[in-house]
Amino acid sequence: MKQLALDIGIATGPTLAGFFAGPNEPALRHLQLWVGDARAPTLHSPVPTYLWGEGASGKTHLLEAVRGALREQGASVGWLDPAAVNPPEFDERWGAVLLDDVHLYTAVQQHAAFNWFINAQSLQRGVVAAGALPPADLPLREDLRTRLGWGHVFHLQVLSEAERRAVLRQAADDRGVALSDEVLDYMLHRFSRDLGSLMELLAQLDGYALQTQRAITIPLIRSMLENE
Numbered sequence: 001m002k003q004l005a006l007d008i009g010i011a012t013g014p015t016l017a018g019f020f021a022g023p024n025e026p027a028l029r030h031l032q033l034w035v036g037d038a039r040a041p042t043l044h045s046p047v048p049t050y051l052w053g054e055g056a057s058g059k060t061h062l063l064e065a066v067r068g069a070l071r072e073q074g075a076s077v078g079w080l081d082p083a084a085v086n087p088p089e090f091d092e093r094w095g096a097v098l099l100d101d102v103h104l105y106t107a108v109q110q111h112a113a114f115n116w117f118i119n120a121q122s123l124q125r126g127v128v129a130a131g132a133l134p135p136a137d138l139p140l141r142e143d144l145r146t147r148l149g150w151g152h153v154f155h156l157q158v159l160s161e162a163e164r165r166a167v168l169r170q171a172a173d174d175r176g177v178a179l180s181d182e183v184l185d186y187m188l189h190r191f192s193r194d195l196g197s198l199m200e201l202l203a204q205l206d207g208y209a210l211q212t213q214r215a216i217t218i219p220l221i222r223s224m225l226e227n228e
């Protein structure tokens with residue numbers, strides 16, 4: 001099956017408001033309070049926050065949503081993930097430091113992350129990080145690992161199939177789209193468990209159905225994939 005090219009013109013990127021929390025409500029509420037709004041862009045707590053959980057639990061969505069919210073407030077942000085082979089030096093103009101997939105960091109990235117963390121703390125800037133493991137189990141240098149775990153730590157849970165089904169059903173209803181149980185089963189069992197990817201799939205299916213003037217069915221999904 002072809003990989004979906006999730007290139008949707010109306011997409012604005014992950015937001016905190018668009019995150020269906022389910023069992024992860026405490027983490028979402030914490031980040032909403034931490035981010036604040038444009039009227040209080042300098043009140044972000046310098047106490048670090050660490051999110052951990054398995055794939056598709058929403059870690060990267062939340063980090064990207066925090067980055068988007070801070071940018072809306074006019075703040076620049078330091079972002080580090082495993083794709084950054086040569087991380088830049090810490091920039092004092094950053095309002096916060098965001099560290100994604102820390103469990104995969106190389107020695108070079110760990111050195112940069114530790115440097116960013118220390119500088120952010122000395123300047124009272126926030127740090128929000130995410131990884132697949134609890135702090136104590138991270139395969140990182142000790143000084144970085146312990147610092148990631150001394151603040152707020154939240155264990156994110158993957159939404160159950162029933163929860164993902166309910167979210168997709170509500171999103172389809174909001175769009176005026178009819179999704180049969182058969183189509184929902186197909187989407188949930190053949191594609192990523194990540195809710196963000198499923199929502200983008202729904203948006204793409206809606207657009208393709210309008211373009212072809214057809215209802216959303218399993219044959220329509222297959223047709224869309226074949227034409228990607």
